[in-house]
Amino acid sequence: MSPDAHIVSTGTALPGEPVDNEAIARRFGTDVASAEAFIGTRQRHFAVDLNTGQVTHTLTDLGAQACAQAMARADLEPRDVDFLVLGTSSPDALVPATVNLIADRLGIDQVSTYQLQSGCAGALQALDLACRLLDEEHLIGLVVGADVCVKHLVLDRNTNSVGRTGHVLFGDGDGAGAAVLASELVPGSIAVRRVLNRFSELSRTPGQVVRWFGAADLARPEQPVEQDHKAIAQRVPLLARQAMREVLGMTGWYQASVSYLLPPQLPGRVPQHVANELGLADVTEISCVADVGNAGNALPFFQLDLLRDRILAEERAVAIAIEPSKWIKAAVTLEGM
Amino acid sequence: MSPDAHIVSTGTALPGEPVDNEAIARRFGTDVASAEAFIGTRQRHFAVDLNTGQVTHTLTDLGAQACAQAMARADLEPRDVDFLVLGTSSPDALVPATVNLIADRLGIDQVSTYQLQSGCAGALQALDLACRLLDEEHLIGLVVGADVCVKHLVLDRNTNSVGRTGHVLFGDGDGAGAAVLASELVPGSIAVRRVLNRFSELSRTPGQVVRWFGAADLARPEQPVEQDHKAIAQRVPLLARQAMREVLGMTGWYQASVSYLLPPQLPGRVPQHVANELGLADVTEISCVADVGNAGNALPFFQLDLLRDRILAEERAVAIAIEPSKWIKAAVTLEGM
Structure with missing residues (x-):
């Protein structure tokens, strides 16, 4: 792999307050103890208000927030970024690819953008692609992994849909993470x-x-x-x-x-x-x-x-x-x- | 871009018989002449039977068919292929990425797979990624571009949905194309x-x-x-x-x-x-x-x-x-x- 690739900084974003298993059990009348043993997750964040059903964050929101943190930590301006790569299974829409809306939100223009459709492996696929993008015209890039499960989260307690998507509620969560990747070697990277x-x-x-x-x-x-x-x-x-x-x-x-x-x-x-x-x-x-x-x-x-x-x-x-x-x-x- | 990348062969796949503007007008009672002037497309193929609403081809079907033709033209066996890259806006599902189902259908195992979510630019993004994948362990790969619009194709003539999706019916179409990419220089590539x-x-x-x-x-x-x-x-x-x-x-x-x-x-x-x-x-x-x-x-x-x-x-x-x-x-x- 050439040139060398270095992770200079990272950033993360989670929507709202953490939602623990008790809160979910109260909301949906499900059994916490058995679920907890099965899923092993204590808490998660959702891009939707569980009480009102209102979507609070899009994938674009979370991805841009994680990128902004990674950029700030690396002391980068939008003009310093040469490419963006996003790995996700849950884009905001099929077209345009969400990676472009993230670039737009960050004020990054005229750059190469790529969005990999994948489950969790997409994060490492995105890192792989980003490493391969580094060349004489791509010196610094953003790599992002993000997912939101809210579009499949049926919140009506009067239907049996909660039962069907119960594993989503307990096991899943929403969030975004990002890294600044550069060919230049930076101490501490x-x-x-x-x-x-x-x-x-x-x-x-x-x-x-x-x-x-x-x-x-x-x-x-x-x-x-x-x-x-x-x-x-x-x-x-x-x-x-x-x-x-x-x-x-x-x-x-x-x-x-x-x-x-x-x-x-x-x-x-x-x-x-x-x-x-x-x-x-x-x-x-x-x-x-x-x-x-x-x-x-x-x-x-x-x-x-x-x-x-x-x-x-x-x-x-x-x-x-x-x-x-x-x-x-x-x-x-x-x-x- | 190194090493050099060469398109050794190509393959294409279209579902069923071509559907011309007259056939669509007969089926939906729309106006051919004005639509034709606007859209400039004489015919297209659909992965759905317009009369029964039955889906006839998935993205996996069409992608695998195009790849198989490209592989046959380059005289390749499944074991010769080191990676697959698919560009699409319309995957069969969010997870698994359709590129893996295409690999599976072709009998290609233990290879790197990537799926780019994009509108029409995804085809060239896929070619870009494929060129960058060529290295000492990736000598030959398949690049695929494919789309099917059937999931958004509402065929009930009794609703007003045909009006809403009329531009889809007239302007769009389903199909897949593929290319074999290799670092080795082959005459005629x-x-x-x-x-x-x-x-x-x-x-x-x-x-x-x-x-x-x-x-x-x-x-x-x-x-x-x-x-x-x-x-x-x-x-x-x-x-x-x-x-x-x-x-x-x-x-x-x-x-x-x-x-x-x-x-x-x-x-x-x-x-x-x-x-x-x-x-x-x-x-x-x-x-x-x-x-x-x-x-x-x-x-x-x-x-x-x-x-x-x-x-x-x-x-x-x-x-x-x-x-x-x-x-x-x-x-x-x-x-x-």
Whole structure:
């Protein structure tokens, strides 16, 4: 990967106040205890007011807010930014791509923009693309991961839709994270060594499907969200191990040289299975899903935000994202500068 | 851009038989003559049976079919392909990204996949990303542009929805195009010189919006598609001229050295305005929208498919795509090998 890519700063954005499991249980009359054991998330933020149903934040709002923080921390003006890459599964609209509305909001004009459609692996795909964009005319760029689940969040307690989307309410959350990427080496930055992004598991049924509806679907919409929890619990730890081995091999690192692990941010008991499967004893694990919720493509950037406060020069980190939709394994090797 | 990128082969796919303006007028009782003057499209293909409303092709179906043709023409097996990039505005679902279902259908496993969300500019963005993916572990890849408008195609003649989506019916169409990209120079291939992809027109209102609906939108859906035809007619020719000038400057080419122009494939009188604005006298124009319909991200690949039959070694071509959503200008310089 050339030229070198460095994460100079990070930024994050969450809508409104945190919503804990008790608040959701009160609002919808569901059972907290069993849900909590299953999902493992203590709180999350929503881009909608759960009481009024009013949407409070768009993906554009959250993405622009995270970018603005990352830019301020790197002391950048809009004219300094040469490109934007967004990874999301939940764009504000199909067209225009939300990344352009974020650029517009930030006052960034005449730049290359790209938006990757993906579940959680999109965050690392966006980082990969951003690294490859760095060249003589792209010196500094913004990489963003963001998701909002509000369009699929049915809040009417009088329908049985809450039951259907209950896992969304408890497990998911909304948010955005961003990073400033530059080819120039800045002390205190994090170098991106290699990025793995690999479609796996040929012929295996998707573990997660999230649909969208058009005007012609309104009369008879399909199930909006489907998840195969058993397949996810089985396959994600194995794919995480594969991703770890493959990205270390690509980078030429021994596992013992890694100080930090940013593991897949999946709900429930899966994270523990992943840790067991990876057999990591002496690494520091950096996770955020319990407090941020499963904010999809935003989560790896929240983890990077935490890593930046801790990683020292020459320390090594590996971030892994496993997307159970059609079984994507993604990973990145990082090094403190 | 290094290493060099070469388009080795192309493939296309259209669903079913062509649907001409008379057939649509018969089906919906609309006025052909005025519509035809406005839209400039003689026929298009739809991934839905207009009489029964039955969906006949998914984006996955069409994308895989176009890829299979491109692979067969380049004599490639699934194991030869190192990556797939899809540009689309109309994925089959939000998650998994359709590009993975296309890979699965083709029997391609353990490869890097990326899906760019974009209007028509996504085709050139996908080509750009594919060129940047070529490296020591990515030697050969598939680039795909595809769109299907059927999810927004309301066919009930008893509602007034046909009126609202009439421009979709007449102007749009469904299809997919693909190209095999390789770093190795193959005689008869087309070299990709430079790709321009630039968000423009800061603060200008979008000229086109295509929305998607979630489970929470079903009760009160917004207008699915909005277009500002006047702004499109005004701005697209100007942006096409800018794109032409900028991509020629990036490549270091004089306009007089260009033999072929693949202009923006926009409906109605816009193409003539574009040609006038570009002031091109001695170039051969390669267009397909009149016969294929406005199949979005597929169209640049249909144009490439036509170019491949004509371009000779050392001849030069420029392709331009202007996306009026949030005013994206994209262009690529190409050279016969």
